[in-house]
Amino acid sequence: MSIVELKMPKMGESISEATILNWLKKVGDPVEEDETILEVATDKVDSEVPAPCNGVLSEIRFEPNEVVEIGTVIAVIDADGEATAKTPSEKIEVAKIEAPKPKAQTAAVKSETEREFRSLNTGDNDGFLSPLVISIAKKENLSIEEVQSIQGTGEGGRIRKSDIILYLKNRKYPLPSRPQATAPKSSYNPPPIQFTEGKDRIVEMDRMRKMIADHMVYSKHTSPHVTSYIEIDVTNIVNWRNTVKNEFLEKYGEKLTYTPIFVEAVAKAIKEYPMINVSVDGDKIVVHDDINVGMATALPSGNLIVPVVRNADEKNLLGLAKNVNHLANNARNNALKPDEIGGSTFTISNVGTFGSLMGTPIINQPEVAILALGIIKKRPEVITTEKGDEIAIRSMMYLSLSFDHRVVDGFLGGSFLRKVGDELEAFDSNRKI
Incomplete structure (x- = not known):
């Protein structure tokens, strides 16, 4: 009898465990190779786990809602049991034959440790x-x-x-072991929520x-959050994009949004200020060599997810545009893969998409900073020209950087933010595509 173990698959670089959501097959059911047999979830994404071979599902080792480490055997498939799944009685026999003693022992030990x-x-x-x-x-x-x-x-x-x-x-x-201990009670009692029957409703x-x-x-x-703000002139970017976006789409088959331009500027700024591209591990600072920029993205459900542009500093604008469009499309279609949402080292959030002037975003742990990009608005501004000061219509936007004050002080946070702004303001309006 050929036995194949089904293990919890790797779900991304930083994922060490996953929760079983639902088994789509039960013990004794026939399964086909690549057929989905269960759904699992991490703190980032839901995924389907396919069968590695044809056969009969002879053993399930974990129930829904249980948290399982990556690489742990979660089920057993009898690869020679396809014919044995013809009747319910035969299915039961398969399950009995294939349920090894170590499984029962493991369950007993597990039950004792969790009791x-x-x-x-x-x-x-x-x-x-x-x-x-x-x-x-x-x-x-x-x-x-x-x-x-x-x-x-x-x-x-x-x-x-x-x-x-x-x-x-x-x-x-x-803490020393003691017969009984209770969680300390807070002295603050929040006021009761007023609920009007027939008018208000509860949404889980x-x-x-x-x-x-x-x-x-x-x-x-x-993280002790601190937020800094600057205002920048992005007229050159707006004019350039309006001029080349149709040609860009025709030439490369890709839409040209502002996001790849923002990602490019962030990657350049990180190269100059690498201590913004870090994580905190206790009293140690982990400095990341890769520049993986996360994009906070709204899902159709209204929830939030952060797909990742990996090695953003190694891509040109076309490469960034392709990557950004691919991730955005997958997010809209709930088709993001585990390796597309893990491992970011810095995150941007385009709050201007929703009409916000600026924002104070919450840091995406374990990163130490996140950049919010406000709405681009035209307004009269005083600019300096060869003829002196003049009033002109310019496209302006606010940038806000929330950073972890444990390891990022005002000088580093302000300098990095100013560098991002300088990169965007210095954008070449004659740039070739």
Whole structure:
């Protein structure tokens, strides 16, 4: 009997685990090679996992909502069992034959290690722990007492991923074991939300919105945010794009938006100020050699995702335009692949797309800075010419840079922001495509 193990696939450079959303097949069902048999999710994207071969699904090792590390065996396929899946009774026999003893032992061990944590999930908001929190607690060898001592910021005091990560970051030593411990209560009681029956309505957050919320709270807890602003004149860029965009589309088959121009300017500025392209690991600074620029992008659902232009400094404007258009199209069609959304080292957010004059974006962890690009507006400005000062109609926009003040001070943040502005203002209006 030929047995094929199905492992949790790699989902991207920075992804170490994924959550099982749904099994599309059950034990005993026949499967075909490349047929989708389950759906999984990371904190960035949902993905489908195909069968590696033809056969019968003889074993499922993890249930929906369980968090599984990349590379872990999640199911077993009997590659010779295609014919055995003809009747329900035969399916059951296949499952029994293929369920090895180590699996039962593993389940027993797993049950024992999780029993204490799972026993808290009795329906009380103060005690409930999500599968992700339990997974992190087990991985970090946290005791029940330590987990219970963490101040939860979720509804009813529930402990979120951001809470446990913040605790681990500041943890000096394990708490001594004690018979009973309860999470400290906040002295602040938020006012009750007024709900009018028949008028107001309650909308449950979807899974992605919950993860975005956790990520935003975690970022604010982690990084002391500072935001700097400048205003720049992008008349040369606007005029040049209006002149060449039709020719660009006809020649290369690609739309020419402002985004690749912005990405190009950011990449050049990072080359001059590499300490903006870093991450913080405890008391160490990780300086990234690759310049991978993330683009905060709205999905059709209204949620947010950050596809990544990798090695942006190595691409010309045409290459950037192709890459940006490809990522934007995949985002709109919910077709982004795991390797297209992980590993960014710096992020831009074009808030001007929604008509915003400027913004104060939240840093995309584990990065240390994010640039917001405001709307481009025409207005009269005083400019200096050979004839002296004149009033002219110019296309102006605001840039705002939020940065992590732990490692980026005002000089570095301001200098980098000014460099991006200078690159955009100095754009060659006679540039050839």
